[in-house]
Amino acid sequence: MVLVLTMAAAIWGIGVWMQAPKGVRWTAILILFAVVLLIQITLPAGHSLRQATGGRLDLWLVLGGGVLLVVLYRLALANLRALVAARETPEAEASAAAKQGAFTPVELDRYARHIMLREVGGPGQKALKQAKVLVIGAGGLGSPVLLYLAAAGVGTIGVIDADEVDNSNLQRQVIHRDADMGMPKVFSARQAMLAQNPHIEVRAYNRRFSLDMAPELLAEYDMVIDGTDNFDTRYLANACAVAAGIPLISGALSQWEGQVSVFDPARSGPCYRCVFPEAPAGGLAPSCAEAGVIGPLPGVIGSIMAVEAIKLITGAGAPLRGEMLIYDALWGETRKIALKHRADCPDCGDLRPSG
Numbered sequence: 001m002v003l004v005l006t007m008a009a010a011i012w013g014i015g016v017w018m019q020a021p022k023g024v025r026w027t028a029i030l031i032l033f034a035v036v037l038l039i040q041i042t043l044p045a046g047h048s049l050r051q052a053t054g055g056r057l058d059l060w061l062v063l064g065g066g067v068l069l070v071v072l073y074r075l076a077l078a079n080l081r082a083l084v085a086a087r088e089t090p091e092a093e094a095s096a097a098a099k100q101g102a103f104t105p106v107e108l109d110r111y112a113r114h115i116m117l118r119e120v121g122g123p124g125q126k127a128l129k130q131a132k133v134l135v136i137g138a139g140g141l142g143s144p145v146l147l148y149l150a151a152a153g154v155g156t157i158g159v160i161d162a163d164e165v166d167n168s169n170l171q172r173q174v175i176h177r178d179a180d181m182g183m184p185k186v187f188s189a190r191q192a193m194l195a196q197n198p199h200i201e202v203r204a205y206n207r208r209f210s211l212d213m214a215p216e217l218l219a220e221y222d223m224v225i226d227g228t229d230n231f232d233t234r235y236l237a238n239a240c241a242v243a244a245g246i247p248l249i250s251g252a253l254s255q256w257e258g259q260v261s262v263f264d265p266a267r268s269g270p271c272y273r274c275v276f277p278e279a280p281a282g283g284l285a286p287s288c289a290e291a292g293v294i295g296p297l298p299g300v301i302g303s304i305m306a307v308e309a310i311k312l313i314t315g316a317g318a319p320l321r322g323e324m325l326i327y328d329a330l331w332g333e334t335r336k337i338a339l340k341h342r343a344d345c346p347d348c349g350d351l352r353p354s355g
Helices: 002-017 021-042 048-052 059-087 090-100 105-110 120-129 142-152 166-173 185-196 216-218 231-244 297-314
Strands: 132-136 155-158 201-205 223-226 246-253 257-263 324-326 334-338
Touching: 002 021, 021 059, 021 090, 120 297, 132 142, 142 185, 142 297, 155 185, 185 201, 216 231, 223 231, 223 297, 231 246, 246 297, 257 297, 297 324
Parallel strands: 132 155, 132 223, 155 201, 223 246
Antiparallel strands: 246 257, 257 324, 324 334
């Protein structure tokens, strides 16, 4: 037996020296083991060659069985570790699938209600997976927009905001929690979105949306959604979206009333500045902090904004291009008004024929 073990060690050592693959080395040792078994089975007891190779068949069978059990145990352990790792890191599975443009079984089950819709189906859900949407603001409007885009499976969602979560936000900004107070809103939002759907990518920009970075940032996205409450940011988002040729979905709130529109002059209809050429005088359009807002209203308007984004991405239905939807929560009424392009608009006047 010592001779055989010495030969096996020599085979392994020569294989290492020759840089032979492990598979080749193990194959050579298995061949040696098979030859030894053949000798023990075919040659009579007392034969010199049989004696030199151990002299007993049962010893080699026990040794072979032990080695086989060790190999099987190691293979089972490796498979178990791989299974546990896959379950502990679903985002890694999602990331790999995203790179291949395929859906994981978990994603197919998650988005089944979308895929069943004739207007969305598999191609529409794939378009959502491949879409890149930037959301400006993680406050009242941004909260439902971000959560529903994440739930819908929009593959890449950017969120930009420079504020931190404050106690006064929690009455309506449902993406944030009491424990998040003091945390930058973009990080609180990203945490909630990934907790809801780990199969997406969330890019958080903890800074103001400003002219020095806006054009470069928007170049990375297919669409921008404005959920802010100040006119400077709205005008900047509009100008940059027009320049980039991408749609802008804009929403606004005041007390009990909200409005939504899709501004996409590159395809049809006006831009934001066509409808609002100048910011209103101070006091005529007070912010939510100044005038108040009923808590669920941002959820209603933000959800409509998310629906408009999904419609634009999937090509379903008729987006609110050239129209503004107005919702009066106090009286439970909705109405739509037509919006027109202005030929002298400084942002998009050269994109559409006059008249």
